[in-house]
Amino acid sequence: MAQAVRASPGGFSTSPHRSIGSSASWLNRPEESSAAWRTQGSRQAPPRSCRGRPPRARGAAELPGAGPRGRGRGRALASARPAPMGAPRRLLLVSNSTLRGGGYLGHCEQQVRRFLGQKVKRVLFIPYALHDRDAYAKTAREKFESLGGGNTFRLLKALYDNSLLQEIRKRVLEDGIPYVGSSAGTNVATVSISTTNDMPIVYPPSLLALGLVPFNINPHYLDPDVNSTHMGETRAERILQYHEEPNTPPVLGLREGAMLLVEGDKATLQGVTGARLFLRGEKPTEHEPGTDFSFLLTDSNSQKP
């Protein structure tokens, strides 16, 4: 199953050859964790406690068209409300792993370092988005220089197949374990993967994802190229098609170089490239780095009718 990766004492190494990350997703453990997350080595069966069907999360919302409803596998996990008594959620959702001209995770190294802080001893690395998980995890242990992206459908299906969604939700929303995702790892942190850019190379039991926030993200968001002769839909047109479906949540288009920091009920746009916000039935709006997106974390915005 998921991989444990040793973090540098500072939480995130200054050397580009020893930085920690992946284009899938991480869960960082501030202190020693339970046995369920201590597993080393890939493809190992998940612990018994993770194997059952994930129970429906309290207050979980089900989205029309996103998958099977209310029965068995593929059940909705779309609630983003943390348990009232739990530690606040801490998420860093990055658009992309590599920015042209920079090293792997170079554009977000400072943010990841600040985010992890001094206490993180080990990182749980989830390598499901790439086909060769062992190689991916090995690279994650050593260095993160030249990894490509991952496939969101493959990552989400593996999370379902290993019954990990409910466990990750619990860890993040109730125990306050910090979560770092980039690209596919950012997609699966949101309500659903309905706004991924990836091809559906496998068929997950649902499109509903971790629901750590009550909206969707389109990573690698791309502005229309006015010089292009290509006639395929632009990214904005695709997101607008999504919003033609009823009860679809907001979509934050995170450009490469942008990331969203979520701490409890506060969300802030970081990075250098900005983001474009799509609310159902409204004109998209442009947002600069530093924008306070906390209003996206309230349920009233999550499913605009």
Added chain:
Amino acid sequence: MAQAVRASPGGFSTSPHRSIGSSASWLNRPEESSAAWRTQGSRQAPPRSCRGRPPRARGAAELPGAGPRGRGRGRALASARPAPMGAPRRLLLVSNSTLRGGGYLGHCEQQVRRFLGQKVKRVLFIPYALHDRDAYAKTAREKFESLGGGNTFRLLKALYDNSLLQEIRKRVLEDGIPYVGSSAGTNVATVSISTTNDMPIVYPPSLLALGLVPFNINPHYLDPDVNSTHMGETRAERILQYHEEPNTPPVLGLREGAMLLVEGDKATLQGVTGARLFLRGEKPTEHEPGTDFSFLLTDSNSQKP
């Protein structure tokens, strides 16, 4: 449900204002058809004969990861073998509806005209790929000048919801009714929609599609832009990720301006822009217009292990 559209006497009007087509898919009826296909007006319930679960097609192949297997909805319809006694299948699978600098369907008007011939009296138009079906069908009846594309997931889900897959397969593979698709309409004609470029805005019961041919197509195929700074996967990389999955069929990358003509067991690349062929485990190959792709229609090529 699907729309009946009147064709011009010549099968395809010479006037760009009266040409017939869509970015979804068409079924052309050479002569008067059965009542099942005579329905006018949109959103009408499909006839009784189409409503049941589609029985598994003879020789149908199921692909790992493409969806539920062997039970109920979402059942495999991946066989491309026509019934031995049936008329030969006739398909025209177009990459895109509009080519930059030309009118709607301008780049393939000659091919569609030749394909339909003199006998076609009416066209069954399937408007499911766009949200506003009535408007889409109305435009289809009048002219086809400025239609945008459609969403493949939405089209396939509507075909499943209306139990139309088996009926369309029968009409095309057994009765020889000609089929024209472009973009989303081309995707759903193949084994599965696993190589669509669209976002999964809805969740169909399976990724398996009509299976009118035993391979997949990537429409709007796009070569890597060497000047781009965007770090998202290239189209070729996405198709290679698909081929990391076991038993995945060939993928034909049809550039905008390209189309595939299938007549019985013969397949020919038409248009002006060529295509790139991806076989699992092999280096992609480039193909000029006029290429004979009949070898892709044989089962031995359909699922290279």
